[in-house]
Amino acid sequence: MSFLDITTPVGSKNPAGPASPARGGSTADPNSRRPITPGKVVLYVLMVVVVLMYLYPLLFLVSTALKSNNDFVTNPTGVVTHPKLGNFATAWQKGNFGSYVLNSVLYTFVAAGLGTAISLAVGFPVSRGYLKHTKIWNGLFAAMLFLPNTLVTVFQLALRLHLYDTRLGYILIMASGVGVGPLLVSGYVKSIPKELDEAAALDGISYLRYLFTFLPALLKPVLSTVFILQAIGVWNDIILATILLPDQSKSPVTLGLFAFKGTYTSEWSLLAAATLIVAAPLLVVYVFLQRFLVASVVGGAVKG
Amino acid sequence: MSGSAQTQFVFGRRWQAQSSFAVAISLVVVFSLVPAVGIVVISLTDIRSLPFLPVHWIGFANYKTFFGSAQLAYNVHALKNTLVFAAAVTLFQNVIALFIAILLNQKLRGRNFARAVVFMPTILGVTVIGLIFTLLFNPTGGPGASIWKAFGASSAFFGDPHLAMTLVIGVQVWAGIGVAVVIYLAGLQAIPSELYEVASIDGASSSQKMRHVTYPLLAPSVTANTLLCIIGALQSYQLIYVLTGPINPATQVLSLAIFTQGFGGAQGGAALSQGYAAAISIVQFVIVMIVALAALTYLKRKETQL
Numbered sequence: 001m002s003f004l005d006i007t008t009p010v011g012s013k014n015p016a017g018p019a020s021p022a023r024g025g026s027t028a029d030p031n032s033r034r035p036i037t038p039g040k041v042v043l044y045v046l047m048v049v050v051v052l053m054y055l056y057p058l059l060f061l062v063s064t065a066l067k068s069n070n071d072f073v074t075n076p077t078g079v080v081t082h083p084k085l086g087n088f089a090t091a092w093q094k095g096n097f098g099s100y101v102l103n104s105v106l107y108t109f110v111a112a113g114l115g116t117a118i119s120l121a122v123g124f125p126v127s128r129g130y131l132k133h134t135k136i137w138n139g140l141f142a143a144m145l146f147l148p149n150t151l152v153t154v155f156q157l158a159l160r161l162h163l164y165d166t167r168l169g170y171i172l173i174m175a176s177g178v179g180v181g182p183l184l185v186s187g188y189v190k191s192i193p194k195e196l197d198e199a200a201a202l203d204g205i206s207y208l209r210y211l212f213t214f215l216p217a218l219l220k221p222v223l224s225t226v227f228i229l230q231a232i233g234v235w236n237d238i239i240l241a242t243i244l245l246p247d248q249s250k251s252p253v254t255l256g257l258f259a260f261k262g263t264y265t266s267e268w269s270l271l272a273a274a275t276l277i278v279a280a281p282l283l284v285v286y287v288f289l290q291r292f293l294v295a296s297v298v299g300g301a302v303k304g
Numbered sequence: 305m306s307g308s309a310q311t312q313f314v315f316g317r318r319w320q321a322q323s324s325f326a327v328a329i330s331l332v333v334v335f336s337l338v339p340a341v342g343i344v345v346i347s348l349t350d351i352r353s354l355p356f357l358p359v360h361w362i363g364f365a366n367y368k369t370f371f372g373s374a375q376l377a378y379n380v381h382a383l384k385n386t387l388v389f390a391a392a393v394t395l396f397q398n399v400i401a402l403f404i405a406i407l408l409n410q411k412l413r414g415r416n417f418a419r420a421v422v423f424m425p426t427i428l429g430v431t432v433i434g435l436i437f438t439l440l441f442n443p444t445g446g447p448g449a450s451i452w453k454a455f456g457a458s459s460a461f462f463g464d465p466h467l468a469m470t471l472v473i474g475v476q477v478w479a480g481i482g483v484a485v486v487i488y489l490a491g492l493q494a495i496p497s498e499l500y501e502v503a504s505i506d507g508a509s510s511s512q513k514m515r516h517v518t519y520p521l522l523a524p525s526v527t528a529n530t531l532l533c534i535i536g537a538l539q540s541y542q543l544i545y546v547l548t549g550p551i552n553p554a555t556q557v558l559s560l561a562i563f564t565q566g567f568g569g570a571q572g573g574a575a576l577s578q579g580y581a582a583a584i585s586i587v588q589f590v591i592v593m594i595v596a597l598a599a600l601t602y603l604k605r606k607e608t609q610l
Contacts, residue, residue, distance in 0.1 A: 046407055047418050053478070054421045057436050060447060064439060076445030121328035125321050129311035137329075144336060148589035149539065149559055152566045152578045153339035153346060159355050176335035198314045207320040236429025239542055243567055254431040258546065261435060268442060275435040279428055286427045290420050297426055298486045301532060 061279070064272035072269045087273035091260070095274050099249065100256035101281075104235060107171055107252055112231035114175035117212075119226050123185025124215060128194065141182040155243050170244050174234045180300045181226040188222035225296040228289075232297070235282070253278050343589075347582035353567070366583035369576070379561070379584075383591075385469065386557040389544075390537035390595075392473045393480070398529055401481045405488030406518075419489070423482035430479075434546030437475045438462065462547055465554040472544050472555050479543065480536070484529045491525030492518070520610035527603040534599050538592045558588045 064072060066083035092098065124130075126137045154173055155164075163169025196218070200210050216223055238254040245251060251259070260274050286293060315321065347366055351359045369375055404422060408415045425433055441448035441461035452459050462468050495518065503513045541559035548555045550564045566581030 040412075043407060043410055043412055047412055047415065050404055050407065051414075051418050051421050054424060056447075057440055060440060061436055073445065076442070077447050077450050118328040118331055121324045122332070125325050130313050130318075130321050131325060140337075144332070146535075146593075147336070147340040148343050149562050149585040150336075150339035150343055151562055152582045152585065153342040154335070155353070155566070156346065156351060156578065157335070157339055157342070159353075172331065173335050176331045178332060178336070194311075194314075201314040201316065205315075207315040208324060210315065211324060232427065232429070236431065238431050238546065239563065254429065257431050257435065261438070266444070268439060268444075268446075271435065272439055275432055275439070279432045282427050282429070282432070283424075286420075286424060290423075293427060294420075294423050294486055298483055298490070301483055302487065302528060 058279075058283075061272050061276055064269050065276045067269045069267055069269050076268075087269050088277060091270050091274040091277060094264070094270075095256060095260040095277075097253065097256060097274070097277050100251055100253040103167075103250060104252040104254070106167070107174060108231050108235045111171045111174035111234045112227050114171070115178050115181060115230045116223055116227045118175065119178050119181030119185045120215065120219070120223065121211065123182040124189050124211060126182070127186035127189040128197070138186075141186070144178070144182075145180060151239065151243060154240070158244055165245060165247050165250070167245075167250055170241065170250070173240065173244065174237065175230075177230070177233070178226075179229065179233075181230065184222050184226055184300065185219065188219055192218055224292070225299055228293060228296045229300045232293075343582045343585050346579050347586050349579045350577040351579045351582075352577050362579070366577075366580045367587075369580060370583055370587060378556075379558075381553070382556045382558050382561045385555065386538060386559075386588075386591075388469065389473060389476075389540075389555075389557055390534060393476050393537040394530060394533040396473070397477045397480050397484055397533055398526070400477065401484035401529065402488055402522075402526075404481065405485045405492060408485065409489060409492045419485070422485050425479040426482045428479075430542040430546050433475065433479050434543060437471075437478075437547065441471060465552075468548050468552060468554040472547055475547060476537070476540065476543055480533070484533065487529050487532075488522070488525050491522045495521045523603075523607040523610050527600070527607060530603060531596060531600060535592060535596050538595060539588070558584060558591075562588070 060077075063080045064076075065087055066080040066085070067087075068082075068084055071080065071082070122137070122141075126134055126141075131137070158164040158169045158173065161169070163172065196214075197210070200214060205214070235252075236254060237252070238258060241252050241255045245255070248259070257274055257278050261271060264270050264274075313321065348361060348363060349359050350362050350365075370379055408419050408422075412418075428436075440446055443449060443458070443460050443463065448461055449458065459467055462471055499517050499521075500513055503517055508516065539559055541557055541563065544555050544557060544560055545563070550560060562581050562584045565576055565584060566578045
């Protein structure tokens, strides 16, 4: 996945626009740099426009969340003048976000963790040829990427297995949606020399111990990719949660936020605060894991 | 120890490998593959959301209902919306993403920050994105309303049947561009810089380099992005669900019809069974497959022509 390493500056020439021979150097020394050309200015303006297209909605959200509802009604677009944090406390309390966040954390970590373990347990032996019918299993992994919309059957299955409206049912269903996971694992395993398996076996290490204690360290990059892909999917799911978890006390945070929107339709600043409560953890995680997340998501998408 | 199709198993007894594989694969089979195959089966029944009602085989009756006169107008409308949505999202997302990728591939300060910002919606998820845009296009006041006011107009935005689809397409494009930009950037960076140097020596202008170097070598990325986008957009409804609700006719797409027919929300939702919703799933699946294969064939042929 090294080709996706987009944040590393790659020494390719610019495909269009003025060439800029100036390199490195963070100090703007006019002697060592070419004067800024009009073309360059246009490029910078365009970049600022693009960035604003994405940051403005977020900044507006923050500004609105800090306003009182009266402030918002009288001056909806202006920047907040007297920021108030009260909306967050009110939204947190009224929206019952504490328990929704706990639910989401539980679903995300358990389902994505279990899903990653599944991808490992099926991807590794198939990649190594330790089982019969390798071709059939590989075909199955590929087929899992393109399935019809299964909302109705998933609901019926949960209903008939008595997993409807249970946390266990929701977690099992989210965990088994492994998508591209087994393919990613089995692709990566090919880069691990088979001699390692043999050496471990000679030392008397059992298969299961090797699979769940030794391999995770060796497969760390691909396993974290698989985990993150699935975790994003579970955390952001709203449809399956709507169908499978009618009991509000089991709602994940997405469903809680959506219900909150239905209840406090016209209290925009409160709604903005609630949205920010849900978005903030994601944004914080993104700031720290940005490079890694981008590579994971795109790696999964391209493979799919 | 070694079977004919397998390699030597080094860990002694096989049962540990077989049993751990069996447990893992059966979870996937039960909760992912059985539902996928089961959709075909239950599309031939009148199964309902209540477990104690009897289930009958009704053959292709659900498909007849889908194409029958009572439902045809609604379904044609949903199909039209689906195709408009998918075509518009695919077109705008790809074109804008390509421009942004070329822009952010220039040697500009802060371009890494810009790339990160453009990718951010992928992490935020449909619910948060949906609420942000509900807020931006809040009819009682907000940036959207201010722009409309400047032109002496007002709008219900997501509540306006003429505007809702356009806005939903816009939000979907906004949310999806990040992945496309990163794929294009990877494609751009894979183009050897020597090609541009040679073109420069031959006296090629920027636009000629774009046309004769960048574009042909970027063709595989265009194919990947277009296919991802078509398949995603034809099946996507989560954002529409959050933005305009499940039963808004202006933004009714096929996948949303599966949801509303199967789980209520549709007007007179109880009238039709979940078997009918399953039949819509199958119709949709076939449409996605045909469109994706046609697009793949067309794009591959284009690639070899360049």
